[in-house]
Amino acid sequence: MEELWLQALIWFTLALISSFISFRLAISAALIELIVGIVAGNTIHPEVTPWVNFLASFGAVILTFLAGAELESEVIKAYWKESLVLGFISFFAPFLGAWVVTQFLLGWDLRQAQLAGIALSTTSVAVVYAVMIESGLNERPLGKLILAACFVTDLGTVIALGLLFAEIGFYFWLFAVVTLVVLFILPPITKRYFALVKNHPSEPEVKFIFVILCALAFLAVKGGSEAVLPAYLVGAVLANLFLKNRELVKRLRAATIALLTPFYFLKAGSLVDLKAVLGSLGVLVVLFLTKTVSKFLGLYPAGMLFKFTPRINMYNTLLMSTGLTFGTISALYGLRNGIIDKTQYSLLVVTIILTAIIPTLIAQSFFYPKKEDLDRFEKKTEQRG
């Protein structure tokens, strides 16, 4: 029994250290936890016990649910054409680019290359949102369009992860049918249930969400799919309800960030083999360039089509080249299911960390959108009706 408490002490100490660094540097705990996890995994080797695995997996599911629940359907409706085009290009260009490069240049097998494609196709809505707040872009039509496109990209990622490696059989179809039915009936049922139990101190709303997500996660895994797929979709269909209930989001987020996500990010980091990364720096550069260049080749021409000014186009391309949560979720899925080995996992995770940092730094330093650019874009949008 004392072994359990010792392990808990080690993991929570790492989480506490990460929180403190995050507080001092004003950098999100997620990125710091990943980095602290990498350091710990290559020095003190904290044990990844079954309960750590559970908390980490549940953390990934709830985090994905929260990401889906932040989807603003009104924004997608307002910019459906642009967001669908940019979002799908932002998913498909790096997905195909990374697939081709890893399979034909780096010699990874088909499934490994597809997994790399998924892990490097992501865009981080939260990273993009935080950058846009600095320029006030999040309040302007262009910012809303970019965010809507990021949601579409994430949707592409979770669908690909949920379906590409699924074993199509009875349980898969059961999962698919049940998920579709749940997605259809859940919003009205949840609305009524929330109205019935509203804000009771025993947190019946949070537990209801946990039950739905665990049930669909069980069916997804039983059907050979991935638990984050239904989590994102459930989040998306409940988004309007959650956008009106900020207090509930806050409570759910507090529980998740305190107890679940540290285990997810610390574990994801602890599995990175730094020696393997240092021994393959060339591959790391290739993976990083593959993601950023393929995003550029796909998104920049699309931006020209929508009459983005060159500065705005470059800013958008760089922001949509970021990635963090879904990228690590995909890589960890690949490692857990034996699709990729530890070296490939390590290279993918370090690439994902680099893509969270480098494109945002370049965007902020050299392509900060000027007011006249934004005014010009909005004028053009108005003229197009």
Place this chain on the structure above:
Amino acid sequence: MFKKILIGYDGYEGSLLALEKGLHLAEELKAEVIVLSVASIPEYAETVSEVEEAKEQARKYYADVLSDVERLVKGKDLKVQTLIRFGKPAEVILHTAEEMGIDLIILGPSKYSYLRRRILGSTADKVVERAHCSVLIMK
């Protein structure tokens, strides 16, 4: 000489000095004043709600901090506007100054240690280096 002055204010001792002296200077020059507080938000966030929550907390904190301005301006013939913006302080100060056509930026001395300033640089250093207009550091 200076018609529009931006004063950076975060509630700490050094910036309070900059605020007091800056308001005095603006009164002498009959200049318009913008008092800007910049709140950091977590970079590379996990969720949008994390950023939103940080924004909400910062807004509450700086609303309180900026009440100092009201106290100091009371009874003075000054046109003063207060602003709360989010992001990296130096970047936000520079962009705001450019956007609002500021011709003088006033800041207080850094609140951080010499070592931290040497490693990470200070807001004042970055603003002095890159500002499009004059910068005055009050001590």
